[in-house]
Amino acid sequence: DIQMTQSPSTLSASVGDRVTITCRASQSISSWLAWYQQKPGKAPKLLIYKASSLESGVPSRFSGSGSGTEFTLTISSLQPDDFATYYCQQYNSYPLTFGPGTKVDIK
Amino acid sequence: EVQLVESGGGLVQPGGSLKLSCAASGFTFSGSAMHWVRQASGKGLEWVGRIRSKANSYATAYAASVKGRFTISRDDSKNTAYLQMNSLKTEDTAVYYCTRQDVVAAKIDYWGQGTLVTVSS
Numbered sequence: 001d002i003q004m005t006q007s008p009s010t011l012s013a014s015v016g017d018r019v020t021i022t023c024r025a026s027q028s029i030s031s032w033l034a035w036y037q038q039k040p041g042k043a044p045k046l047l048i049y050k051a052s053s054l055e056s057g058v059p060s061r062f063s064g065s066g067s068g069t070e071f072t073l074t075i076s077s078l079q080p081d082d083f084a085t086y087y088c089q090q091y092n093s094y095p096l097t098f099g100p101g102t103k104v105d106i107k
Numbered sequence: 108e109v110q111l112v113e114s115g116g117g118l119v120q121p122g123g124s125l126k127l128s129c130a131a132s133g134f135t136f137s138g139s140a141m142h143w144v145r146q147a148s149g150k151g152l153e154w155v156g157r158i159r160s161k162a163n164s165y166a167t168a169y170a171a172s173v174k175g176r177f178t179i180s181r182d183d184s185k186n187t188a189y190l191q192m193n194s195l196k197t198e199d200t201a202v203y204y205c206t207r208q209d210v211v212a213a214k215i216d217y218w219g220q221g222t223l224v225t226v227s228s
Contacts, residue, residue, distance in 0.1 A: 001171075034214055036152075043204055043221055044152065049214035087152055091213055094168045096142070096154040 002026050002090050006099035012107040019075040021102045023088035028068045032092035035064055035073045038101075039084045047086075048073065078104070109133040109217045111205045116222030119195055127190040127222060129205030134217075137161060137183040140208040142215060143190050145201035145224075153201075157208070158188065173199075195226045 003026040013019050023033065031051040036044035046055045048064035051071055061076040075082055083106055088099040115127040129141065140163070143155040156169040158179040167179050178191040188205060202221040209216050 032213070038152075043218035045218075046214060046216050049212060049216070053212075055214075055216065089152070089215070091215070094157075095170050096157075096215075098152040098154070101151050 001095055002029060002093060002097050004088055004090055004097050004099040006086075006088060006102050008102060009100065010103045010105065012105055013078050014107045015078055015080060017078045017107075019078050019082075019104060021073045021086055021088075021104075023066075023071045023073070023099050025069045025071075025090055025092075029090045029092035031067045032090055033064075033066070033071050034089045034091065035062075036087045036089065037082075037084045038087065044087065075104075109207065111207060111217055111219035113203065113205050113219045113222040116203065116224045118225045118227065120228050121195060121197055121226055123195050123226070124191070124193045125195065125224060126192070127203055127205075127224070129188040129190075129219060131186045131188065131205075131207070134207065136186040138210055140210075141179075141181060141188040142206045142208055143179060143188075144204045144206055144215075144218075145199075146204070146221075147198075147201040150201075155190070155203070160210075192224070195224075197226050200224060200226045 005024045033051045035048040038044040052064045063074050085101045085103045110132045112130045140159045142157040159166040176194045181188045204221045205219040206215045207217040
């Protein structure tokens, strides 16, 4: 199975900050990586797919990059609505696996 | 508008069974692969399994933690996917989400609201 790790596990930031979250895969997954945002009590929401493609309707302050085993999610200017937990997920091979999550909270 | 609505969750004793349903609308259900993902309270996301379309022989795949106990099926005439859970364990307690996989981009893009399954005596 492909193991996914994320860093940091928690990130404290202020509105307007540039935020970067890193996701690493235990083996190459090409660009088969997605990023999700989840708020308490809600289902995850797809932000980025195929490592860098922005899902329709997602604000352009979100961007993704990387390939192979290392990926990043960047929020260019953090907004109040962005305080949430973020998960990466590989869909290169089964079983699909998720990273443990990065919680972005208010500094 | 794509909608996925799960139902069937509840309280069940260890060793018991439960069948979840996922009613889909707003897209061509018969052509889509459907996945189940779960999340224990305060924990991360865990992929449970998926079923492909008729064109892909309704092929299924499961996480090792549920293989042999859980079965995913679908009824394309009812636009509904199912998750049959047998021999339930306390560690199966979680919110279960039904999700859709986009045919072209392979991304899992739509999620239901989730249904809570509690396994406890």
